[in-house]
Structures are given as C-alpha cells and as structure tokens.
Amino acid sequence: QVRLVESGGGLVQAGDSLTLSCVLSGRTFSDYAIGWFRQAPGKEREFVAGISWNGANTYSDFSVEGRFTISRDDAKNTVYLRMNNLKPEDTAVYYCAADNGGRVNYYVDSIRGASWASWGQGAQVTVSS
Numbered sequence: 001q002v003r004l005v006e007s008g009g010g011l012v013q014a015g016d017s018l019t020l021s022c023v024l025s026g027r028t029f030s031d032y033a034i035g036w037f038r039q040a041p042g043k044e045r046e047f048v049a050g051i052s053w054n055g056a057n058t059y060s061d062f063s064v065e066g067r068f069t070i071s072r073d074d075a076k077n078t079v080y081l082r083m084n085n086l087k088p089e090d091t092a093v094y095y096c097a098a099d100n101g102g103r104v105n106y107y108v109d110s111i112r113g114a115s116w117a118s119w120g121q122g123a124q125v126t127v128s129s
Helices: 108-112
Strands: 003-008 010-013 018-025 034-039 048-052 059-060 068-073 078-083 092-096 123-128
Touching: 003 092, 018 034, 018 123, 034 068, 034 078, 048 068, 048 078, 048 108, 059 068, 059 108, 078 092, 078 123
Parallel strands: 010 123
Antiparallel strands: 003 018, 018 078, 034 048, 034 092, 048 059, 068 078, 092 123
C-alpha cells in the first residue's frame, strides 16, 4: 500500500520561505499524481497544489500562485512544495496525498478533479506576523 510521509514544517516569520517534502513508499512513485492540501484551525481542508504523475503539469490555487511551487524528484520518490513569501494566513497543517495511481492524472483539469486515495500524517506550518 502507499505510504506518504511529510517533513519540513516549522515556525517561520512572515516573508520567510519553507520547503515541505513528501516521500512516497510502498508503490511505484512515478505512477502517482501528488497533491498538497492544507487545513487551518476551524476551516475546511483546501487543495493548494498538484502535480501530474510525470511532472509535466502542475496546478496551484490562486491563493498561493506565484508564491508556492510544486515539484517532484522521481529518483528520490519525493514531491516538494516550495513556499516563498509566507503569510500568517498560510498557517495550517499541510498534507500530501496520492491519487489512485495508474498514471491517470496528467492534465491540469484532471489533477484538480482527482480522487486522492492515500494521505500523509501532516506537517504543521506556522507563520508569525
């Protein structure tokens, strides 16, 4: 089964940068599209960014576009979320998720509408003002 482990969270100041990592194990990494989500206290979980199984296409929510970048390194079975110019409103628990595999989700629309079958445990990101 797919296992996802996030790392790289922490406490930073507004304007700082942080990079989250998500390592997938248990299955062939290159078969999966990966998404990053976040959930702030008292709010619903929101989709932040996604990347296709081969890295050719990415999606970023408008709230983070231009500040957050998603990328993947198949040699390391890892997806990254580079977060620049962090704001207090970015404070949340960040989760990575994998789709159902099979190299299905390639285009941006499919990434946005993907079913996310496996989830990591989450990484706390706190941005102070």
